[in-house]
Amino acid sequence: MKIKVFISFSILLFCVFIFSQCSETGKEKVETKKSDFGGFESQVKWGEHLVTIGGCNDCHTPKKMTPQGPVPDESLLLSGHSAQMPKIEIDRKEIESKGLAVTQDLTEWIGPWGVSYSANLTPDETGIGNWQESNFITAVREGKYKGMKNARTLLPPMPWEMFKSMSDDEIKAIFAYLKSIKPVKNLVPAVLPPVSANQTPAETDKK
Ligand code: HEC
Numbered sequence: 325m326k327i328k329v330f331i332s333f334s335i336l337l338f339c340v341f342i343f344s345q346c347s348e349t350g351k352e353k354v355e356t357k358k359s360d361f362g363g364f365e366s367q368v369k370w371g372e373h374l375v376t377i378g379g380c381n382d383c384h385t386p387k388k389m390t391p392q393g394p395v396p397d398e399s400l401l402l403s404g405h406s407a408q409m410p411k412i413e414i415d416r417k418e419i420e421s422k423g424l425a426v427t428q429d430l431t432e433w434i435g436p437w438g439v440s441y442s443a444n445l446t447p448d449e450t451g452i453g454n455w456q457e458s459n460f461i462t463a464v465r466e467g468k469y470k471g472m473k474n475a476r477t478l479l480p481p482m483p484w485e486m487f488k489s490m491s492d493d494e495i496k497a498i499f500a501y502l503k504s505i506k507p508v509k510n511l512v513p514a515v516l517p518p519v520s521a522n523q524t525p526a527e528t529d530k531k
Pocket of ligand 1: 381
């Protein structure tokens with residue numbers, strides 16, 4: 325009888341030991357959770373970091389002019405090409421056939437593809453306010469306008485073919501960050517097709 329009690333007690337101790345080991349492993353998991361966000365304290369902070377190193381502000385944030393050149397206008401962070409900006413007078417036909425032109429704030433681009441305008445990435449309804457996370461993944465991975473599968477392909481210079489190699493978690497972190505910034509109302513103009521050989525720029529602009 326004594327032996328039986330001793331054996332049961334040993335089994336109990338063994339179970340307690342195994343259980344404590346399991347909960348230790350559990351604890352470790354909780355402690356290393358930070359690395360789920362690329363080593364940053366939150367998904368939003370990780371997204372902010374990815375936006376910084378991804379250079380998104382270079383094209384998507386309007387600039388203020390300083391004697392040293394253009395600097396991002398923080399009050400309009402990531403709000404895209406300003407709808408208020410006057411149209412630039414330029415010989416599109418020549419530019420589109422021979423080279424590239426870009427406004428000093430890097431938000432309007434003229435090239436063989438026509439004219440493209442950096443998108444509003446703020447959580448206003450004129451930006452990504454109505455987007456689901458899945459739209460954002462489709463836009464970045466497949467280069468689709470508004471993140472809709474059947475939409476047109478995004479024009480240069482949006483470097484989505486580089487960004488598509490980001491992991492799902494990285495793209496989701498960027499989306500979480502963009503949803504957390506100040507919404508800015510700004511309806512970016514629609515892209516323009518290239519001026520074709522038999523049309524004058526004025527005729528194409530009327531379209
Ligand atoms: C070299 C300039 C450039 C850089 C850098 C850039 N973009 Fe873009 N992006 C553009 C342009 C221009 C468009 C608009 C293209 C079009 O309408 O066809 C665009 C469009 C987009 C769109 C689609 C918006 C819509 O309404 O469909 C998303 C999303 C986007 N960019 C996210 C990003 C993110 C995130 C980064 C940084 C990781 C980034 N972009 C960096 C120029 C750039």
